[in-house]
Structures are given as structure tokens and as C-alpha cells.
Amino acid sequence: MGRAVSVAACALNQWVLDFEGNLARILRSIDIAKSQGARYRLGPELEICGYGCSDHYYESDTLLHSFQVLAKLLESPATQDIICDVGMPVLHRNVRYNCRVIFLNKKILLIRPKISLANAGNYRELRWFTPWNKARHVEEYFLPRIIQEVTGQETVPFGDAVLATKDTCLGTEICEELWAPNSPHIEMGLDGVEIFTNSSGSHHVLRKAHTRVDLVNSATAKNGGIYILANQKGCDGDRLYYDGCAMISMNGETVAQGSQFSLDDVEVLVATLDLEDVRSYRAEISSRNLAASKVDPYPRIKVNFALSCSDDVAVPTCMPIQWRHHSPEEEISLGPACWLWDYLRRSKQAGFLLPLSGGIDSSATACIVFSMCHQVCLAVKNGNADVLADVRKIVNDETYLPEDPREFCKRIFTTCYMASENSSQDTCNRAKLLAEQIGSYHINLNIDAAVKAIVGIFSVVTGRTPRFSVYGGSSRENLALQNVQARIRMVLAYLFAQLTLWTRGMPGGLLVLGSANVDESLRGYLTKYDCSSADINPIGGISKTDLKNFIQYCIENFQLTALRSIMSAPPTAELEPLVDGQVAQTDEEDMGMTYAELSIYGKLRKIAKAGPYSMFCKLINMWKEICTPREVASKVKHFFRMYSINRHKMTTLTPSYHAENYSPDDNRFDLRPFLYNTTWSWQFRCIDEEVNALYFLYGFTFKALTMG
Numbered sequence: 001m002g003r004a005v006s007v008a009a010c011a012l013n014q015w016v017l018d019f020e021g022n023l024a025r026i027l028r029s030i031d032i033a034k035s036q037g038a039r040y041r042l043g044p045e046l047e048i049c050g051y052g053c054s055d056h057y058y059e060s061d062t063l064l065h066s067f068q069v070l071a072k073l074l075e076s077p078a079t080q081d082i083i084c085d086v087g088m089p090v091l092h093r094n095v096r097y098n099c100r101v102i103f104l105n106k107k108i109l110l111i112r113p114k115i116s117l118a119n120a121g122n123y124r125e126l127r128w129f130t131p132w133n134k135a136r137h138v139e140e141y142f143l144p145r146i147i148q149e150v151t152g153q154e155t156v157p158f159g160d161a162v163l164a165t166k167d168t169c170l171g172t173e174i175c176e177e178l179w180a181p182n183s184p185h186i187e188m189g190l191d192g193v194e195i196f197t198n199s200s201g202s203h204h205v206l207r208k209a210h211t212r213v214d215l216v217n218s219a220t221a222k223n224g225g226i227y228i229l230a231n232q233k234g235c236d237g238d239r240l241y242y243d244g245c246a247m248i249s250m251n252g253e254t255v256a257q258g259s260q261f262s263l264d265d266v267e268v269l270v271a272t273l274d275l276e277d278v279r280s281y282r283a284e285i286s287s288r289n290l291a292a293s294k295v296d297p298y299p300r301i302k303v304n305f306a307l308s309c310s311d312d313v314a315v316p317t318c319m320p321i322q323w324r325h326h327s328p329e330e331e332i333s334l335g336p337a338c339w340l341w342d343y344l345r346r347s348k349q350a351g352f353l354l355p356l357s358g359g360i361d362s363s364a365t366a367c368i369v370f371s372m373c374h375q376v377c378l379a380v381k382n383g384n385a386d387v388l389a390d391v392r393k394i395v396n397d398e399t400y401l402p403e404d405p406r407e408f409c410k411r412i413f414t415t416c417y418m419a420s421e422n423s424s425q426d427t428c429n430r431a432k433l434l435a436e437q438i439g440s441y442h443i444n445l446n447i448d449a450a451v452k453a454i455v456g457i458f459s460v461v462t463g464r465t466p467r468f469s470v471y472g473g474s475s476r477e478n479l480a481l482q483n484v485q486a487r488i489r490m491v492l493a494y495l496f497a498q499l500t501l502w503t504r505g506m507p508g509g510l511l512v513l514g515s516a517n518v519d520e521s522l523r524g525y526l527t528k529y530d531c532s533s534a535d536i537n538p539i540g541g542i543s544k545t546d547l548k549n550f551i552q553y554c555i556e557n558f559q560l561t562a563l564r565s566i567m568s569a570p571p572t573a574e575l576e577p578l579v580d581g582q583v584a585q586t587d588e589e590d591m592g593m594t595y596a597e598l599s600i601y602g603k604l605r606k607i608a609k610a611g612p613y614s615m616f617c618k619l620i621n622m623w624k625e626i627c628t629p630r631e632v633a634s635k636v637k638h639f640f641r642m643y644s645i646n647r648h649k650m651t652t653l654t655p656s657y658h659a660e661n662y663s664p665d666d667n668r669f670d671l672r673p674f675l676y677n678t679t680w681s682w683q684f685r686c687i688d689e690e691v692n693a694l695y696f697l698y699g700f701t702f703k704a705l706t707m708g
Helices: 019-035 051-058 060-075 145-151 184-190 209-221 275-283 286-292 328-347 360-381 385-395 405-412 425-438 448-462 475-503 518-523 544-557 563-568 587-591 595-607 612-622 629-652 681-698
Strands: 004-012 040-042 083-092 095-104 107-113 138-142 155-159 162-164 169-174 195-200 226-234 247-250 253-257 266-274 300-302 352-355 413-419 441-446
Touching: 004 019, 004 247, 019 040, 019 060, 019 266, 040 195, 040 226, 051 060, 060 083, 060 095, 060 145, 083 107, 083 138, 083 195, 095 169, 107 145, 169 184, 184 195, 184 286, 195 209, 209 226, 209 247, 209 253, 226 328, 247 266, 253 266, 266 275, 275 286, 328 360, 328 385, 328 544, 352 360, 352 475, 360 385, 360 405, 360 413, 360 425, 360 544, 360 563, 385 405, 405 413, 413 425, 413 475, 425 441, 425 563, 441 475, 448 475, 518 595, 518 629, 544 563, 544 595, 587 595, 595 612, 595 629, 612 629, 612 681, 629 681
Parallel strands: 004 040, 004 226, 040 083, 107 155, 162 300, 169 195, 195 226, 352 413, 413 441
Antiparallel strands: 004 266, 083 095, 095 107, 138 155, 162 169, 226 247, 247 253
16 A cells, blocks of 8 residues: 655764765765665755855855765765755855755755745854745756756756655755744645655754754644654864754654764664554644645645555554653763764864863863763774774774773873962862873973063063062952963963873874853953863853763762862862962852852843843842842842953853853854943943832832732
């Protein structure tokens, strides 16, 4: 009868402009899909050139090379007898579109342009592409000669259409269209489309995966049908980590789940599903059937091919499964670790160097590298030949086999404790013990000689010697002396990154890792061009609160007992003189706010789009049990004053793994000025007027304001 269809969703670790590598991964995914019986193969968004090409989309070379790869795919025996759905940019009548090119047996069936473009947060698709605004309209697309020579076609359909095979009907969505309020799958489903496909370039954000899963399942819960989602995975060249999660859903339930974090460059998910389950599910939804009788039909491209076999009655079909979500701590352990691995192998460096201070942030960064080593050893143990080949290139040993994460860590990870006269023995011991437990190659050094040399030059030139405030110096002197220490550490970090392996008789250089968290960046609690200035930062998009929870996760899952004392110690920069041998400086006292408060400020500023006045209005209710309106006003003013004074530091922020939607990343996510009027005179006056009005109306205790 022809009812059991076999379909494949792919998660590919594509790399921008790596046309040769991208082609190989696409072909491998098609081979795997066919070997598992699939008759339709769906790949990620813009998989031929890689999603993150950015302004390279303007270049005609990107279009040319994409068509050259398409020609190779059309010619390949691997693409015969399976419908292949690939993503690439296409120029139609001098307008660039983000497209799906769907082909079968050397014939292009349809080029489907994206209708709803992603243009928020990290996405800037409207900068490079134009949405297809002609609903249910198809035009002729004149193929370039290199494609005509392969297909024998001069023109092919281009536009908003669906495919009608011998046994079913397929409709396409591209990434953002699933998230749009008027998703195409709604009316396509009413028009009889039974299989919906979605090719995504969706990146990881902490606690986001469930939203994507819920959207996919809800797409077919009300309307019935099969939904196939493919997604890119890995670091394709910038701050984002695309987190896979390929999935297949039917009638509101997940039937196949791909991994969210994996070192596999190619992952293929195949499911066999019964079309009659879709039809019977839809049959009893009377509201759907009434709406379907009035829907405008989609143009149908007839395809002389079936996704099922005529004798498939005994073919087993997939059953619903329960989606397993990672905890936020697991996400931090796995996502940045996979991102670091991609960056390391693709940059062709020999490892990482981390200034390890013995505090939570640098320790969390070290734990992420250790987690990466765990993932690498596990992948090799499971037979991943690609990972093994990359490992051997990195360590420059063609016979090396990574089996112990600590031993591998020793080869590729150098940690460095940079002491000064202001450093405590406690932080030195904590850094050393953690390095021993993760297996890193650890260096202890003292920066005092360099600090004195720099300050000495200043004294010779000016005849003045700055002093710390505890010795009678001004706040300017105090801050300048702290910054000298911080900046010298950055210089030394890069020196040791370049030459440490040379001293050990090993080739290559090391990537310097930064370890400023998202809250410190937001507040500007860092020295410009200090150790926060690095090559990459795996925790730059993660809050202090989440990092503390991650540290606890590492204690329990990696048995890193050294982290217990790190967790219990108050965060400190250790840049001011010790008092009786003990640290007197703490981060939260320096900042004038707690890390918990910073997370709230960050979410209100970015996610809730709150300026000073709106933030005050929200916080007087959020904090009504703990703060008076005047105290709230003071906190909000202090935050915005410090945020605006330090915003210029975001222009030089180390490229960081994007993990939070309140990231202050100035590159393209959080676009703001970096020269502010830091008095905020108008805004703060509005807050003061509101405070005065509240006290006039309700008296001097805020508790009165909350009484019935």
C-alpha cells in the first residue's frame, strides 16, 4: 500500500567557506541516510557554504563555489534514489535569497527561498538576504551553466511550493519560520502537507533547547503530521555554538532525538513512520478539517518517486520517546567544551594556556577544558576516527592514543599562577591543587619584578611614585597600581603561550583563554587589556551564579575536590595589599553590588529592554520585601553609572562563547554606544521624582506601599 516512510535529519559540523570539507560531510550524511533506508535527507540551513559567512554572502565567490559544490552533489552516485534537501545562497533576478535546493536523481525539483528571516540577537539575515514575500507563488529560475550541464534543465521552479510524491506531500520551513507567529506549516498542513521539514542554523543558549523541542512538537500536535528538524552543530567560525538537536516528531510527540553536544562531525537521525497515523490523527480534528476546506492551495511540484515501498506492511515504525534535556550545569560542561575543541583543531594550535588564579572563574574555565579532554577521550574510545586524527595533529604524534583525560590534559593544557606581593598563599595552593587534579602542566611565577620595573619607569620620568590607598595614596593611584599588575599578567600570558612549548621541546603555540564572566563584563569589573584580554573566553557568556553551580557539578561528577575550597572562598582580584597576610579586597565590595544583583540588572537591561527608569519601576516591586524605593533608586543609579563608564571595555572584549541572552557582547549581539553621558541626568531625575511621589503618598516605609 505504501505507508511507511523513512526520512533522515542531519546535524553537520560545517565550517564557513570550507567548501571541500562541507561537501565531504554532506556526502557522508547522505551515505549514512541511504544505508539506513532513508528516502529523504534533510540537512542544516546554508550547509554548503556554512551558516556564519556574514558579509562573505555579498561576494560572488560564495555563490559561485556554492553552485560548484551543488554540481558535485548532483553528479555523485551517493545522491541517486534519495531526495536530497540542501541549503545554499541563491541569486535570483539580482536578489540574494537563503534557499533550500531540493533534488532527485540529477534533477532539481524546487528551489525554495526563506520567507521569514532571522534578524534579532545574533542574527542579521536581513543584512544579506531578502525574504520571499510572494506567498504560494512560483517563478522560473534560470540555472547557471555548470548546473545545466549536469541536470539537462534550463529552468527550475523557484518559490513557495510543496512537493507531491507518489505517496505523500512535503512542505519546507527554514529555521526562523518555525518560530514565527504565522509559521508556514499551519496552512501547509491544512492544505494536506503531511511531512514538514525545517533546516536550521540555531545556536546554543542555556535553557533554550526545550523551547525548540516544544515548538516542533506543537507544530504537529494541533494539525497532525510529521516534522523533521535538521540543525548545524559546532563552532563554524565565531562566538556561536550550533547545538544540533536534530529531531523527528509525529502528531505532537518526539520519535527520534539527536545529540545536543557531540564531537561527531556528522550525525544522521533516521525514522520510519506510518503515514496512516497522520491521516487518522487528522480525521477526528473537526476544526482542522473545516479550516482545511477553505485554505488557499499551494503550488504542487509533482515528483515521480515514493518515500515508501509498496510491500511495507511488516516494516517496523518508530514509537514516541521522552526527550532527555541536559541540566544547565551539563550544558556548561559540554557546550563550551565542544566549542573549544572545534576552535583548537581548526586554528591548528597545540593547546591552551590559562592564567589560573585560584578563583571561581578561572577554575570554571579550567574545568571546561578538562571536560573537553573527557569528551575527546570518550569520542576516541567510541571509534571516532576524525577526533583521533585531529588529536594526533595537535600533539604532533601519529601514534598517540588519548585514553586518560588527565594525561591528555597535560599535553594540551598549560595553567599559570601569576603571583604578586598582593597574592595570598591560599589562592596559590588552590590553583596548584586544581592543576594537579585535572592534570594540566602548571607554572608558578612571580610578577613583582616586572611591576616594579614598570612603576620605576614612571617614577623616573615624573619624579612621583604612586601608592596604594592603604599607604595613603589616592583612588587614582590605587587603581593605576592594580591595573599595572593586571596588564602585566596579560603580557606574560601571551609570552608563555608562545614559548612554553618551545622550552619543553614541543612544536606549536598555545591559545590564551580568558575567564571573565558575563556579569563582570556587564559591570565593567575588569581591567582593559588584562587577563580578560585573550584569544577566546569559554565563560564570557555565563553568569557567576551558573558558574558556581557548575563548579559544584564538577566536584560531584569529576571528583575535583580542590574546588571545594575555591567555592567557599570570597571572590577577589588580589590586586591590593594584604592585611596581616590575608586578602582584604573582595569583588562584590569593589563593585558595590552583588553578583546576584548583577544578573538581575543584566536581564532587565537586555532581555526586558529596561532603561534606568523602567528598571527602577520593576525593581521596586521585585525587591519590595528587602529594599525601600530610595535604596532601589540608589542601586539602579549606581549600576547604570558604572555600566556606562565602563561600556568602552566591551569594544575590546575577548570573543566569548555565547550562552546568555543578556550578554553585553558589543560585536553584534548588544549594539550600544560606548561613550555615554554618565550622569544620566534626565533619567535619574525621573527616578527621583517617582521616589519622592511614593514617599509623599505612602510615607517613609515601603511596607505601607504593599499593604492592601
